[in-house]
Amino acid sequence: xxxxxxxxxxxxxxxxxxxxxxxxxxxxxxxxxxxxxxxxxxxxxxxxxxxxxxxxxxxxxxxxxxxxxxxxxxxxxxxxxxxxxxxxxxxxxxxxxxxxxxxxxxxxxxxxxxxxxxxxxxxxxxxxxxxxxxxxxxxxxxxxxxxxxxxxxxxxxxxxxxxxxxxxxxxxxxxxxxxxxxxxxxxxxxxxxxxxxxxxxxxxxxxxxxxxxxxxxxxxxxxxxxxxxxxxxxxxxxxxxxxxxxxxxxxxxxxxxxxxxxxxxxxxxxxxxxxxxxxxxxxxxxxxxxxxxxxxxxxxxxxxxxxxxxxxxxxxxxxxxxxxxxxxxxxxxxxxxxxxxxxxxxxxxxxxxxxxxxxxxxxxxxxxxxxxxxxxxxxxxxxxxxxxxxxxxxxxxxxxxxxxxxxxxxxxxxxxxxxxxxxxxxxxxxxxxxxxxxxxxxxxxxxxxxxxxxxxxxxxxxxxxxx
Ligand code: FAD
Numbered sequence: 001x002x003x004x005x006x007x008x009x010x011x012x013x014x015x016x017x018x019x020x021x022x023x024x025x026x027x028x029x030x031x032x033x034x035x036x037x038x039x040x041x042x043x044x045x046x047x048x049x050x051x052x053x054x055x056x057x058x059x060x061x062x063x064x065x066x067x068x069x070x071x072x073x074x075x076x077x078x079x080x081x082x083x084x085x086x087x088x089x090x091x092x093x094x095x096x097x098x099x100x101x102x103x104x105x106x107x108x109x110x111x112x113x114x115x116x117x118x119x120x121x122x123x124x125x126x127x128x129x130x131x132x133x134x135x136x137x138x139x140x141x142x143x144x145x146x147x148x149x150x151x152x153x154x155x156x157x158x159x160x161x162x163x164x165x166x167x168x169x170x171x172x173x174x175x176x177x178x179x180x181x182x183x184x185x186x187x188x189x190x191x192x193x194x195x196x197x198x199x200x201x202x203x204x205x206x207x208x209x210x211x212x213x214x215x216x217x218x219x220x221x222x223x224x225x226x227x228x229x230x231x232x233x234x235x236x237x238x239x240x241x242x243x244x245x246x247x248x249x250x251x252x253x254x255x256x257x258x259x260x261x262x263x264x265x266x267x268x269x270x271x272x273x274x275x276x277x278x279x280x281x282x283x284x285x286x287x288x289x290x291x292x293x294x295x296x297x298x299x300x301x302x303x304x305x306x307x308x309x310x311x312x313x314x315x316x317x318x319x320x321x322x323x324x325x326x327x328x329x330x331x332x333x334x335x336x337x338x339x340x341x342x343x344x345x346x347x348x349x350x351x352x353x354x355x356x357x358x359x360x361x362x363x364x365x366x367x368x369x370x371x372x373x374x375x376x377x378x379x380x381x382x383x384x385x386x387x388x389x390x391x392x393x394x395x396x397x398x399x400x401x402x403x404x405x406x407x408x409x410x411x412x413x414x415x416x417x418x419x420x421x422x423x424x425x426x427x428x429x430x431x432x433x434x435x436x437x438x439x440x441x442x443x444x445x446x447x448x449x450x451x452x453x454x455x456x457x458x459x460x461x462x463x464x465x466x467x
Contacts, residue, residue: 006034006112006134006136006137007032007136007137007138007139008032008033008034008112008136008137008138008139009026009031009032009033009138009139009140009335010022010023010026010031010032010033010034010138010139010140010141010142010332010335011033011034011035011036011118011126011136011138011140011141011142012026012033012034012035012036012141012142012144013035013036013118013126013141013142013143013144013145013280014035014036014037014044014143014144014145014146014276014312014314015035015037015039015042015043015044015102015106015113015144016043016044016045016046016047016144016146016312016313016321016324017043017044017046017047017051017312017321017322017324017325017328018044018142018144018146018311018312018313018324018325018327018328019035019037019044019142019144019311019312019328020035020042020043020044020102020105020106020328021324021325021328021329022142022144022311022327022328022329022331022332023035023106023109023111023142023328023332024105024109024111025328025329025332025333026332026335026336027109027110027111028109028332029332029333029335029336029338030336031332031335031336033109033110033111033112034111034112034113034114034136034138035106035111035112035113035114036114036115036116036117036118036126036128036136037113037114037115038115038116038117038118038130040115041099042099042102042103042106042113043095043098043099043102044144044146045146045147045148045313046321046324047095047098047099047102048095048099049165049166049169050165050321051321052094052095052098053091053094053095053169054165054169054186054189054190054193054353055353056090056091056094056095057087057091057169057193058189058192058193058353058354058355059090060087060090060091061192061193061196061197061355062196062355064080064082064196064197065196065355067080068080069392072392073392082174082197082198084172084173084174084197085172087197088170088171088172091169114128114130114134114136115128115130115131115132116128116129116130116131116132116133116134117129117130117279118279118280119279119280119281119284120141120280120281120282120284120285121135121281121284122284122285123284123285123286123305123307123308124137124138124139124141124307125137125138126138126141139307140307140308140309140335141285141307141308141309142308142309142310142311142328142331142332143280143282143295143303143308143309143310143311143314144310144311144312144314144324144328145275145276145277145280145312145314146275146276146312146313146314146324147273147274147275147276147313147314147319148166148273148274148276149164149165149166149269149270149272149273150269150271150272150273150274151164151269152181152239152242152269152271154241154242155242155243155244155249155267155269157269158244160175160265160266161244161248161249161265161266161267162244162249162266162267162269163266163267163268163269164268164269164270165186165190165268165270168190168266168268171266174194174197174198174199175194175199175264175265175266176199176200176265177199177200177201177202177248177263177264177265177266178191178194178199178200178201178202178264178265178266178267178268179201179202179203179204179249179251179262179264179266179267179268180201180202180203180204180267180268180270181204181239181267181268181269181270181271182204182205182269182270182271182272183203183204183205183207183209183210183211183212183233183235184211184212184213184270184272185211185350185351185352185353186270187203187205187268187270188203188210188211188222188226188352188354189352189353189354190268190270191203191226191231191354192229192231192354192355193354195229195230195231196355200230200232201230201231201232202231202232202233202234202262202264203226203231203232203233203234204234204237204239204251204253205233205234205235205236205237206236206237206238207235207236208235208236209222209223209235210222210223210226210233210235211352211358213350214350214352214358214360214364214413215360215364215365215366215399215401215411215413216364216365216366217365217379217397217399217413218358218360218399218413218415221395221396221397221415222356222358222415223235225356225395225396229355234253234255236255236256237253237254237255237256238253238254238255239251239252239253240252240253240254240259242267245263247263247265248263248264248265248266248267249263249264249265249266249267250262250263251263251264251267273313273319274292274293275289275292275293275294275295275313275314275315276313276314277289277293277295277314282295285303285305285308286304286305287303287304287305287308288304290316292316294314294315294316295310295314295315296315296316297309297310297315299342300330300331300334300340300342301315301327301330301331301334302334309331309334309335311324311327311328311330311331312324312327312328315327317345318345318348318350320348320350320351322348322349323343323345323348326343326348327343330342330343346362346363346430347361347362347427347430347431348361349361349420349423349424349426349427351419351420351423352420353420356393356395356396356415356416356417356419357414357415357416357417357418357419357420358413358414358415358419358420359414359419359420359421359422359423359426360411360412360413360414360423361411361412361423361426361427361430362401362409362410362411362412362426362430363401363410363411364401364411364413365377365399365401365411367411368401368403368410368411373403373404373405373410374403374404374405375401375402375403375404375410376402376403376404376460377399377400377401377402377460378399378400378402378436378456378457378458378459378460378461378462378464379397379398379399379400379456379459380397380398380452380455380456380458380459380464380467381394381396381397381467382394382395382396382397382398382416382417382449382452383395384455384466384467385447385449385451385452385455385466386446386447386451387447387448387449387451388416388417388449388452390447391417393416393417395415395416395417396414396415396416396417396419397414397415397416397452397456398412398413398414398416398422398452398453398455398456399412399413399414399456400412400413400436400439400453400456400457400459400460401413402435402436402460406435407435407436407437407461408433408434408435409426409429409430409434409435409436409439412426412429412430412453412456414426414452414453416449416452417449418449422449422450422452422453425450425453426453436457436460436461437457437461439453439454439457440454440457440458440460440461442454455467
């Protein structure tokens with residue numbers, strides 16, 4: 001067993017989208033950088049068990065949908081069948097390629113990769129336990145250890161009956177019946193995928209609509225579209241009891257119509273995630289976590305120890321890969337003395353990659369009113385957008401929430417095909433404190449889905465063109 005004592009300007013713990021991006025940025029600043037990763041592959045949750053593999057499954061599901069609809073467009077695709085093993089092979093291939101890409105980035109940026117589980121020995125020393133245990137010294141440390149799924153306390157994970165997203169991703173076949181507990185982004189994405197591949201899916205959500213953090217109009221319309229797809233979306237419904245039975249899992253639900261029982265082959269528990277801090281021994285670095293296990297940070301993401309930073313899912317900011325990466329860039333700029341400004345989390349896009357997609361940024365209508373704005377809104381349906389009609393994806397809309405006084409855009413909410421790409425324009429607009437008038441005066445290409453954004457800006461001013 002080797003034992004070395006290297007010294008680095010920056011040691012990053014965790015090679016997810018927060019950690020590996022922080023490392024690259026620090027290397028760009030000319031700093032000597034190491035990343036410690038306990039997983040056999042680099043990329044973290046996002047690349048190995050989150051963003052990338054789920055989108056691969058969704059892509060296969062979208063292909064299936066399009067092939068089944070192809071006849072409407074004069075294309076005869078014959079008898080379309082699903083080879084689920086092939087779907088899983090495509091997922092595995094894109095994950096492996098992406099993980100190899102992160103390896104390459106580490107090498108090309110001269111970032112040392114140390115394999116093993118890191119823990120603090122003292123505020124500047126880290127122990128790495130793995131095949132070749134080692135100890136490293138760090139002038140600065142970035143903790144980017146991410147999160148893991150939160151299981152249901154009453155029913156432990158037992159694949160294939162009770163699973164989290166980690167196990168479901170690896171399923172060799174599509175269950176006949178499936179319940180999804182929690183209609184947040186992860187829950188509805190899996191509901192979408194497995195419904196597309198033929199499962200009977202029931203979504204159980206305590207709030208009165210799916211995607212409860214999104215604008216109310218989005219959540220309600222999303223529920224309607226899911227119903228149309230044959231997904232049973234039980235909102236205002238609580239799980240009161242659950243037990244393993246021969247056929248799978250029996251759930252007792254309390255909903256608006258009283259108590260009911262539901263038996264399914266597979267239950268996906270998608271009730272949230274918890275930060276990963278347990279093996280770090282943060283106390284040896286003088287850091288205490290909060291009541292839910294998150295690492296407290298200031299606006300520039302310093303922890304209680306000024307030379308130690310925390311980023312990504314391990315802090316109380318949105319569980320999103322692009323947030324983790326933006327935080328990684330920020331802390332490396334702080335370490336390099338570049339004096340960056342704190343991130344504006346209100347300008348973070350939030351995306352749900354189901355069928356239909358949701359992309360949003362800024363305040364919902366309700367939140368804007370609660371903040372005391374005099375609010376005006378404009379909404380434009382994709383059914384009136386030529387490009388959406390051409391592609392046959394007319395569900396959904398673009399909604400803009402703006403301030404009546406100064407016309408500033410406060411929030412943009414898009415439901416529909418390609419919403420997660422379309423939201424980028426709204427992010428730039430909000431970053432530049434754009435008004436709806438400026439957005440409406442920006443020439444948009446025709447025919448494009450982005451005309452939905454343009455028309456919603458016109459609608460906010462009271463005069464949409466094509467409706
Ligand atoms: P992680 O990606 O979790 O990486 C942390 C890394 O730290 C891991 O590799 C872990 O092995 C390592 N580690 C932990 N402890 C130690 C230790 N002591 N020593 C060494 N290494 C350690 N976000 C989006 O923006 N878009 C999406 O489409 C999206 N889809 C998702 C789908 C699913 C099913 C899930 C579960 C999540 C999804 N997310 C998505 C969320 C996204 O994956 C996370 O927000 C993101 O991965 C967080 O990045 P991170 O760098 O903070 O942590």
